[in-house]
């Protein structure tokens with residue numbers, strides 16, 4: 085299976101995914117693409133010998149369709165079977181999504197369906213939640229919606245801040261996303277729940 089990974093920033097989830105696709109794993113990374121030419125993840129992908137591409141969404145101004153047309157063209161060249169959004173911070177239109185329906189995954193730093201959108205750690209703290217976590221889901225036209233393919237949970241500590249939550253969650257994301265991809269690449273949609 086050919087996997088394209090879309091990033092916007094540091095790309096730590098992309099690194100975890102890429103490093104998991106080795107040996108007899110049914111998938112291989114074929115492209116790392118960022119909407120941000122300055123994304124630190126692009127250098128990490130080059131270090132992993134994965135083809136990279138940057139399509140700067142700012143050069144398209146408010147013209148989302150222009151950006152998405154360039155994105156679609158790049159993806160049609162890379163021919164991925166699966167697209168993993170990993171810290172990708174652009175909302176994709178329903179028109180774009182329908183081309184990849186059932187073949188696009190995303191990781192979101194909350195226990196969906198709670199806290200769709202941004203600032204998930206602060207919102208979990210404000211709500212006084214005892215637990216927090218991250219979710220890998222199939223991407224559909226609705227933001228941070230779609231069938232859940234995996235979740236990892238952590239206990240919220242009394243002195244937690246949004247930053248300490250994010251820091252404790254990131255290693256779990258790096259365990260969850262590759263575990264979900266390994267199943268998804270084999271057509272297995274049984275949810276992965278961590279800790280096991």
Ligand code: GRF
Pocket residue numbers: 091092093094095096097098125170171172191192193218250257
């Ligand atoms: C992570 O918090 C992840 O949950 C969210 O983007 C953040 C950065 O991820 N999707 P990465 O280090 O760029 O993979």
